[in-house]
Amino acid sequence: MTLGKPNLSVVVPLYNEADNVAPLVHAVTEALAESTSWELILVDDGSTDQTVATADAIAARDEHVRLIQLARNYGQTTAMQAGFDHARGNVVVSMDGDLQNDPRDIPLLTAKLEEGYDLVAGYRMRRKDKLITRKIPSWIANRLIQRITRVQIRDNGCSLKAYRIELLRSIHIYSDMHRFIPAVAAATAGARIAEVPVRHHARRYGTSKYGLSRILKVLGDLLTIKMIRSFRDRPLAMMALGSLVAAVFALALGAATIVASVGFVQQKANAVVFPGAAMLWLGLTGYLLMLGLVAEVALWEHRRDGGEKLPLVHEEDS
Amino acid sequence: MTEPIRVHRPEDVSAHPLDPDISVIVPITERPEDLVELYHEYSEPLAESGRSFEFVFVAEPWGRKLTEPLLDIASQGQPIRVFQVGQTMGEAALLRLAAAHCHAPVVVTLPAYRRVQASALEDLIQGLQDGADVVTARRWPRHDAWFNRLQGWVFHGLLGSFTRPRLRDVACGVRAIRRDVLMQLPLYGDFFRFLPLLAAREGYVVSELAVPQHERDTSTRLYGPGVYLRRIIDLLGLFFLLRFTEKPLRFFGLLGSLLATVGGGVLAVLLYQRLNGQGIADRPLLLLGVLLLVLGIQAVALGLVGEIIVHLHASGRRSYRLAHQPSSPGSESETALPPQRGP
Numbered sequence: 001m002t003l004g005k006p007n008l009s010v011v012v013p014l015y016n017e018a019d020n021v022a023p024l025v026h027a028v029t030e031a032l033a034e035s036t037s038w039e040l041i042l043v044d045d046g047s048t049d050q051t052v053a054t055a056d057a058i059a060a061r062d063e064h065v066r067l068i069q070l071a072r073n074y075g076q077t078t079a080m081q082a083g084f085d086h087a088r089g090n091v092v093v094s095m096d097g098d099l100q101n102d103p104r105d106i107p108l109l110t111a112k113l114e115e116g117y118d119l120v121a122g123y124r125m126r127r128k129d130k131l132i133t134r135k136i137p138s139w140i141a142n143r144l145i146q147r148i149t150r151v152q153i154r155d156n157g158c159s160l161k162a163y164r165i166e167l168l169r170s171i172h173i174y175s176d177m178h179r180f181i182p183a184v185a186a187a188t189a190g191a192r193i194a195e196v197p198v199r200h201h202a203r204r205y206g207t208s209k210y211g212l213s214r215i216l217k218v219l220g221d222l223l224t225i226k227m228i229r230s231f232r233d234r235p236l237a238m239m240a241l242g243s244l245v246a247a248v249f250a251l252a253l254g255a256a257t258i259v260a261s262v263g264f265v266q267q268k269a270n271a272v273v274f275p276g277a278a279m280l281w282l283g284l285t286g287y288l289l290m291l292g293l294v295a296e297v298a299l300w301e302h303r304r305d306g307g308e309k310l311p312l313v314h315e316e317d318s
Numbered sequence: 319m320t321e322p323i324r325v326h327r328p329e330d331v332s333a334h335p336l337d338p339d340i341s342v343i344v345p346i347t348e349r350p351e352d353l354v355e356l357y358h359e360y361s362e363p364l365a366e367s368g369r370s371f372e373f374v375f376v377a378e379p380w381g382r383k384l385t386e387p388l389l390d391i392a393s394q395g396q397p398i399r400v401f402q403v404g405q406t407m408g409e410a411a412l413l414r415l416a417a418a419h420c421h422a423p424v425v426v427t428l429p430a431y432r433r434v435q436a437s438a439l440e441d442l443i444q445g446l447q448d449g450a451d452v453v454t455a456r457r458w459p460r461h462d463a464w465f466n467r468l469q470g471w472v473f474h475g476l477l478g479s480f481t482r483p484r485l486r487d488v489a490c491g492v493r494a495i496r497r498d499v500l501m502q503l504p505l506y507g508d509f510f511r512f513l514p515l516l517a518a519r520e521g522y523v524v525s526e527l528a529v530p531q532h533e534r535d536t537s538t539r540l541y542g543p544g545v546y547l548r549r550i551i552d553l554l555g556l557f558f559l560l561r562f563t564e565k566p567l568r569f570f571g572l573l574g575s576l577l578a579t580v581g582g583g584v585l586a587v588l589l590y591q592r593l594n595g596q597g598i599a600d601r602p603l604l605l606l607g608v609l610l611l612v613l614g615i616q617a618v619a620l621g622l623v624g625e626i627i628v629h630l631h632a633s634g635r636r637s638y639r640l641a642h643q644p645s646s647p648g649s650e651s652e653t654a655l656p657p658q659r660g661p
Contacts (some may be wrong), residue, residue, distance in 0.1 A: 071520065072639075074638050082636075082638050172632045176565075273602060280605070280608045295622075298630060
């Protein structure tokens with residue numbers, strides 16, 4: 001028996017989670033027992049253990065479960081994007097494969113989504129993780145992300161989120177962006193975003209794939225997202241702003257040159273160092289302007305090809 | 319494919335198997351030897367194995383004289399095809415061209431000079447049948463000049479420091495590849511040398527196989543300084559392409575913030591000294607500080623533009639490849655996926 005098009009797609013990226021697959025499928029099945037039609041998309045991200053064998057066996061006997069197998073380990077973001085690409089439901093829910101999220105929260109998220117949101121993010125109540133290496137960095141990161149992206153999400157690290165399929169079709173995540181889906185969704189698609197509290201469990205099987213090294217990456221990605229967000233619509237304007245600052249430095253050093261050569265005893269070195277520094281800043285002024293022009297060209301070509309998508313809208317009932 | 323091509327086909331096509339098992343591609347670029355001899359030497363073990371095969375030679379204009387004897391034996395019924403491009407196009411273009419014009423499911427690339435024993439081809443093809451997508455030959459044990467081995471050792475040491483799988487003879491150029499895999503890979507410029515690594519990046523199974531070196535492959539190879547410089551630039555380009563194509567700002571941002579931090583530090587020291595009454599107008603250190611800071615800002619700005627380009631292209635592209643098509647093919651028609659392209 002094959003199912004028709006499901007209403008709900010649950011996407012779970014898996015990387016070496018062999019022990020967790022069967023309990024995960026069981027938990028999701030139980031949680032969604034009352035839902036009419038759903039599918040569970042397991043995305044194997046190049047696991048080297050028994051994940052694929054286990055998931056494949058389950059997919060073969062359970063028509064709700066589909067396995068998408070990536071050719072190598074691409075990372076969580078790409079695995080999630082692959083799952084989104086293959087999702088068929090009108091509503092998509094993403095969650096982690098390590099059973100730290102509770103599938104029983106899925107109906108909560110989808111119910112909230114029905115209230116008229118494009119994205120509903122879970123935030124973890126009473127988080128069961130190590131304090132020093134997980135909770136504190138996460139708290140700092142979330143404050144930073146809130147501050148910089150201006151998207152009020154308390155817990156960006158929580159994978160349990162629900163999306164309208166229209167939203168997922170209009171954004172694309174790559175690199176390490178899965179932590180910033182709300183920020184990306186807000187910035188590029190104008191999504192309406194809500195939060196609901198979700199349960200959180202300690203890890204039962206397998207090991208965590210995160211280390212402290214990701215903090216630096218998160219900071220870098222945050223900077224990238226911030227820059228793209230403020231830069232992508234008018235790169236020339238942003239570059240011109242930088243170029244203006246450089247021009248101010250150039251002028252200041254130019255003035256210093258004049259003062260030094262008029263007011264003080266003339267030394268040969270004076271006549272080189274200040275004007276030299278002024279010229280370096282002047283060089284930067286020109287360089288940034290030219291770079292801004294190149295960025296405008298790239299953007300222009302993209303828009304001309306019809307690459308710019310409309311933001312999501314809801315037509316209000318009269 | 320826009321390269322001008324002239325195809326020299328023997329008239330008696332019936333002697334050729336239309337769909338051979340193996341296509342052996344020979345781009346004629348440097349150090350060419352007697353090609354008829356080369357053909358006989360390498361085709362003999364293939365013929366003995368009972369496989370059907372074809373040899374596809376691609377030559378630039380200067381190779382005309384070398385390929386003429388091939389056409390003679392092709393007209394006697396040997397499975398040889400010769401392609402002649404109108405201009406000097408480079409080895410990558412020759413490979414791309416030959417790949418587009420051969421039909422066998424398995425492609426073997428072979429330099430136009432002897433590097434490995436003829437028996438190696440069979441071993442490489444066997445490797446593909448054992449499940450690999452690309453099998454690349456490593457000449458081992460080596461018995462050529464120590465200088466060759468030294469420069470190879472240095473080059474592969476550098477290469478191995480940032481690439482997986484670790485390859486120990488990229489230069490060999492003797493490889494067996496599934497044709498559909500070859501057609502998925504970008505073969506441009508100088509990066510065709512690293513074809514196994516590009517394949518591994520796409521998630522294909524790549525293996526390196528030790529095969530006996532040819533006894534003629536012994537001459538000491540000392541190249542001009544330009545060649546060594548190009549190899550180093552290749553490594554830099556490869557490093558960037560393998561790691562940062564999706565995240566240019568990670569590379570430029572790191573580089574830029576390092577430069578800017580050093581530059582800013584220098585300027586801070588100068589500012590401190592100035593506030594303590596020491597003159598700085600005659601200190602070249604001021605120039606250095608400003609220069610580093612400016613360079614740092616330039617690097618970050620460049621990374622930002624790179625990031626914009628990646629961001630703009632991301633929406634129309636899937637940067638992953640599936641191990642195989644999903645289990646329920648009927649459902650695929652419902653999800654309109656953009657065509658998969660390599661990043």
